[in-house]
Structures are given as C-alpha cells and as structure tokens.
Amino acid sequence: MKRQLLGLALAGSLAALSATAHAEVSRSPSETEAKQQVMTLLRDWVTAENEHDVAALQRILDDKFITTSGAGQPGNKERFIKSLTAGKADPGQSQSLTDETIVVDGDTAVVVGTDTFHRTDGAKPDGLALRYTITFIRRHGRWTALAEHIVAQ
Numbered sequence: 455m456k457r458q459l460l461g462l463a464l465a466g467s468l469a470a471l472s473a474t475a476h477a478e479v480s481r482s483p484s485e486t487e488a489k490q491q492v493m494t495l496l497r498d499w500v501t502a503e504n505e506h507d508v509a510a511l512q513r514i515l516d517d518k519f520i521t522t523s524g525a526g527q528p529g530n531k532e533r534f535i536k537s538l539t540a541g542k543a544d545p546g547q548s549q550s551l552t553d554e555t556i557v558v559d560g561d562t563a564v565v566v567g568t569d570t571f572h573r574t575d576g577a578k579p580d581g582l583a584l585r586y587t588i589t590f591i592r593r594h595g596r597w598t599a600l601a602e603h604i605v606a607q
Contacts, residue, residue, distance in 0.1 A: 488558045488597075492590050495597050496565060500549045506539040516591065516598035524605045546575035561592040568607065583607040 495514060502510035512535065519531040529537070554567035565588045573580040586604040590597050 485558050488563060488592070489556050491597055492556060492558070492563045492565060493554070495590065495599070496551065496588070499599065500551065500569075503538050504543065504548060506541075506543040508535055508539050511535045511538065514599055516593075516600045519599060519601065521602045521604070523603070546573055546577060548572045548574070563590040563592075563597070564588070565590070569604070 498510060499514045501507070502514060512531075515531045515534065517531060519534065521529045521534050548571075550570050550572065552568045552570065554565060556563060556565045565586075567586060569584045569586055571580070571582040571584075583606070584604050585607050586602060588599055588603075589601040591600045592598075
C-alpha cells in the first residue's frame, strides 16, 4: 500500500513538473518569432546610430554591453554611445545590413552579418563594409545587445 501511494505521489509530481515545463516553453516565443524580434532590434539599432538617438541606444544595448574591433581596446555601453552620437547626425550617411545569419538558443541569439555604410553626398567612406558578430540576450522577456565584435571586411 505504501508503495502504491509513493508511486502515485511520484507520478503526480512528474505530471506537475511536465505541465510546468510545457507552460514555460509555450510562454517563450518560437525560434522564428525570436529571430524576427532580434532582427527588428538590430534594424532599430542601425536607425538609432544614424539618427544619434541616445535614448534608443540606451534601450537596445544591455547595461553590460561590450564592443571590440580591430582598432584596439574593448569599449563599454557608455563609451560606445558617446562615440556614436558625438556631433550632429549626418543625413548623408546610411547603413545596410546584409549576409545575416542568426542562431537562437533559448534566451541567447547570435547574429553574424555585414554592415555597409553608404553616402548620398559622394563623401568618403562610401561602401565601407564591416563584418559583425553580435550576441543578444533576452531578460525579463526583452532582447538587448550584450556584445559586438566588428572588423573591416
């Protein structure tokens, strides 16, 4: 009798755990939805850079954000935003993202691609292409950029 009760209790516990795990999975977005969310955030980031939108960059970049490039020392969120938003926004500059590959694993996404800078006024650098790898994380249901590595192609 004790064995049967123990077996029933164990079966009930396993069923409850299974239902909880299923609820956790169904609450998080599908991989396709996660990829779309990350790509939307990446495009918002490009717009924020071009428009020198400090508030948007503050929202997009994680507080622990780190960036590296072939140019030297790693940078943090504050230095990165300051360097991108110094001076007036340049209406003659735009960027396009191409060759994107995205991998989502739970609350982490990695995007690899090319960021090409364009000029509408003939100034340089026109066509400057940079390869990037960006790691995004999802915290409290919201994606942010945690790390970026970018180098000239």
